[in-house]
Each structure stands twice: as structure tokens, then as C-alpha cells.
Amino acid sequence: MPRISPWGSADEVFNGLEGTWDLVRTIEKQATMAGIAVFTPQHATMLKYREDGRIRLADGKELDAHREYRFERAAGGFAVYFEEEPPRLFHRIRIVRDADALAGSASHLCTPDTYDSAYRFLVDGSFTIRHTVRGPRKDYVSATVFRRRREP
Template identity: 75%
Template structure:
């Protein structure tokens, strides 16, 4: 008796590595923890530009470990690349942060990259999950920084 063909249903919200980029467009709720240092809740929006790139902007409330709170924001530029996307800092001219090539990884689509921000190193990973959410993790090591930042994104309800 033949085994049933594997089901790729968990990837349905994201499709293939080449379609993940398009799935990012729109509004997301974000929940971030920076191990032992801070937490942030807020929103992230990927807005399509005339060039086809996506402008990423996050805004939210940051709560430090000592209880202090303040508002914060950050921007990046995401550009389509074969099998994934490139992420640049939102500067003029844009400066590459990292390129992500997406592959199937167990029950998710995933990609990773390393960025040297002398003298510190950022090891970043992206996981696109079957429920339509995604997680970005940055593990930062070096003489100036040493932390793990994990952000979960869930599609914002209209």
C-alpha cells in the first residue's frame, strides 16, 4: 500500500519561496521581546512603492526591563529577490542589511542571513508559519551588543 502524498497545506498562506514577498504587503500586529532588556507591542505595515519594493514601518510602545516606557519606530526597505527578498536600511541611498533566500524547513518556510555591523554580528532568521504568521529573530553578539530579539507578526484584522 502506498503512503499518501505529503500535504503542503501548512504553506498555503505563503505559497512558495517566490511568493512570500507578496504575502508581506499590508498591516501586521507585532509582539517583540529583547531577552532580558525590553518588550515592544505595536504595528508593522508593508506598503508597496512604485518601484515594486515594500516599505516597512513599525511603530509601537517599548517597555524596558526597569519599567520605563516610550514610543518607538523603525523603517526598512524590502525588495524582491529570486527565492526570497533583500532587506535594506531606509536611508538614502539604501544600504543592504541582508538577503534572505527562503527554503522549506519542516513545517515552515524559512531563511537566514548574517550581517556584520562592526564590531557586532547579527544572525537573523525568518520563519513563515502555516497559520499565516511569521517570526523574525536577531541574535546579536559582539563587544557592544549581546542579545536575542524575537518578533512575532500576525495579520492585523481589518
């Protein structure tokens, strides 16, 4: 019997993103990252995403990193935009049920490379984002796990 997802329906996932998350990322054969991601409401249909963390490269070098996006509510999922003016679409995610999880995927051509992205919203309240990047300039998989930050 499938467990009940705390994410609700595909249309409710966007609401569950708001707040602070711990993130752990692995970039295949290149780096790892640990940090915090925050989804901040801009208005009823827009969340600003900002992640801050520390990257450890395969050679042991460490550096600070951050990234920003805009998430916009859409029927059955959401759209992700690069944080720039004017906003530029990264991808649209349509969410469907996948066993006990909710999931969505999309592709983005960043000429000449392609980003195939997969989101999974899990029954334990966490979610994952996996980007498989292929092309003449890039060839790697970036996998990130997000867990709701527990305040002490």
C-alpha cells in the same frame, strides 16, 4: 502529512507581506514591545516597512519607538535595506522549505557586532524574525512575532 502554507512558494512570500501586521517583540532581558508593522508597496519589487509601537524597558520605563526598512523582491526571497539614502543592504534572505514552514537566514556585520537573523513563515499565516546579536558592544536576542491585523 505537512499542512499547506498560505505563503505559497519562496518566490511568493514577498507578495504575502503587504499590509498591516500586529507585532510583539521580546528583547532578551532588556525590553518588550507591542505595535503595528505596515508593508506598503512602493512599486512592483519594493515594499516600505514601518513599525510603530510602545517599548517597555526592564526597569518599567515606557517609550514610543519606530523603525523603517525597505524590502526588495529577489529570486527565492527578498533583500532588506536600511531606510536611508542611498539605501544600504542589511541582508538578503533566501527562503527554503523547513518542515511545515518556509524559512531563511542571513548574517550582517555591523562592526564590531554581528547580527544573525532568521525568518520563519508559518502555516497559520504568521511569521517571526529573530535577531541574535553578538559582539563586544551588544549581546542579546530579539524575537518578533507578526500576525495579520484583523480589521474590526
